[in-house]
Amino acid sequence: MDLTFASLGLSDARVSQLEKLGFTAPTAIQAQAIPELLAGRDVVGQAQTGTGKTAAFSLPILDNVDTTKSVIQALILTPTRELALQVCNAMRDLSGDRRIGILSVYGGSAIDRQIRSLQRGTQIVVGTPGRVIDLLERGNLKLDQLSWMVLDEADEMLSMGFIDDVEKILSQAPKDRQTAFFSATMDFSIRQLISKFLRDPVNVSIKQPKATPKQINQVVYNVPRGWTKAKALQPILELEDPESAIIFVRTRKAAAELTSDLQAAGHSVDEYHGDLNQSQRERLLNRFRQQQVRWIVATDIAARGLDVDHLTHVINYDLPDSVESYVHRIGRTGRAGKAGTAISLVVPFERRKLQQIERHVRQALRTMPVPTRAQIEARQLEKLKNKVLEALSGERLASFLPIVAQLGEEYDAHTIAAAALQMAYDQTRPSWLTSDMPEEDLSGTPKPKLIKRGRQQVQSEIVRGPAAEPQEVKS
The missing domain is CATH 3.40.50.300 (P-loop containing nucleotide triphosphate hydrolases)
Structure with missing residues (x-):
């Protein structure tokens, strides 16, 4: 009964x-x-x-x-x-x-x-x-x-x-x-x-129900030796393209630094921490719930009260100290029958902690390498194709047909369409995904590139060369 x-x-x-x-x-x-x-x-x-x-x-x-x-x-x-x-x-x-x-x-x-x-x-x-x-x-x-x-x-x-x-x-x-x-x-x-x-x-x-693939897709990305997590996160975000996400970090300082890097790369992201006054916190929460901000970088404690129905991704930039906290974090997505994704970035010294999590959830988590340049470009082209399909049924399409007709006197239709797509792709292509970056693998060590943001130029950690392996910080 x-x-x-x-x-x-x-x-x-x-x-x-x-x-x-x-x-x-x-x-x-x-x-x-x-x-x-x-x-x-x-x-x-x-x-x-x-x-x-x-x-x-x-x-x-x-x-x-x-x-x-x-x-x-x-x-x-x-x-x-x-x-x-x-x-x-x-x-x-x-x-x-x-x-x-x-x-x-x-x-x-x-x-x-x-x-x-x-x-x-x-x-x-x-x-x-x-x-x-x-x-x-x-x-x-x-x-x-x-x-x-x-x-x-x-x-x-x-x-x-x-x-x-x-x-x-x-x-x-x-x-x-x-x-x-x-x-x-x-x-x-x-x-x-x-x-x-x-x-x-x-x-x-009450034990947290085991996350099934239909509810929460748990993915681990191994950060290559010599890489910082900030550098590895950027191609992961480009490939995953979260609609809305909470990115968990261990400290307020890490939240501020990561938010600054992601904003410099042009992403819709903000930080949420205890130093914000109540009006600032409330304003940010409203923006997040109304999807005016796509991602929030937060610590575990600051993230209390950030439960939202539309959360598609939880990203463990830093793994939590306890397996219970891991389950608590990922339980914020995949609710009400909706699909959700939990992503964890793991550096070599965190492998043992990952094994403890896997024993706790009683499953081996799917492990992926950092996405390659080819994978990211394929993802960008797929998104561009979807935008073109939307535009083909749009009301403004007729206003551009005279231009196409004029160009058609000198070029064939396929060439014109390809040129338009190239222009659109170049405008949306990630600025850090430079032409001299290795095609086969992003684990190479590209030279630092300046990312332009308005009149400012910031040398983002995302595209820096190899850094020393980070040390674990307790807080």
Whole structure:
């Protein structure tokens, strides 16, 4: 018998709202966590992003909120403003009840406005630890009637240095509350918090489904010895041509340098890091979701809140330190039945880490050499051919026919078409793909070339000669 939301114990009103939203069957984390939370037990859930954990803790809370009381009954902590807004919006959708007040509080936004919203009364608060502490200290956020407390993305919260704030908030909440922790990983510090603040919790662990080729195409590109990753990435991007991608790097410095290189080469890319203020981050996220920016370079921590439905590629420029983080990263693509691609750049000293990932996902990942010049040019010509096919059905085609007729008095049609294609190709051909670059393999060592960008000339790392093998940097 297939599980339904009704069979988990949710109310008819909640099930009806889920049906309106198009949800008919619970995910694995929802099937296991919802009955335990409805029964009043504390829950520790280990699950990756994209498994439905937001609904897993939201639905039991929404089903039990007392709409006759305008006091805070549930508090959900998230590591970032973006995730707080995401959870808040999701809970409002799942609620469908205007009597239930759901408020998000976070830094970088006017605290006075948030205070006024609290004074008007709300039942559920979703917020970041720092802003929650500020409101507690001002006396505007009162937890004396709190019934539920949730830590979402607990591992990221602690890795961002919020452990003291989290402990302080947990200590001020009523001891008879119901508590749930949800995290992709469970390290020692999280287990300590669980032991200290949860009462005989039920453990729910959902393994990330193995990525099948139909869902996520996992590809490894070996970076040749003597090459930098930045140099190897450029031909890979030209061949793969991601529609939208997150490129994961280890440090903010690496994000800034790689973004600068890719922008200099003419790509639509921007960096996302903790140094951006809230308005800058929000503006970039909107541009990315509206596909005004195709690619974002980010660290793991900064990338929280960057979940988007249209993400086609995840690129591991730097492999993560843990195999769990690898699975967490690639799980951002290939969602909702759509195809996705996960690309990893691997230098020789990372081979051992790659073997650990392969053992974890229980499959050998497809390994590819860096694309050759011939492969990239073939890809460029294929894209040009597709553009020509689109133009053949375009409305503006007739305006160019007189020019063709005039040229046809001296040249045949095939020659004219070939010349037009050559002009179009030369305009779109990658500037770093120079004519003196070896035809058979890009692993040669072409001389440095200047890439023109407006009035500036930048000597991109992408086309530099051989560099010393990079050393692994821990952060």
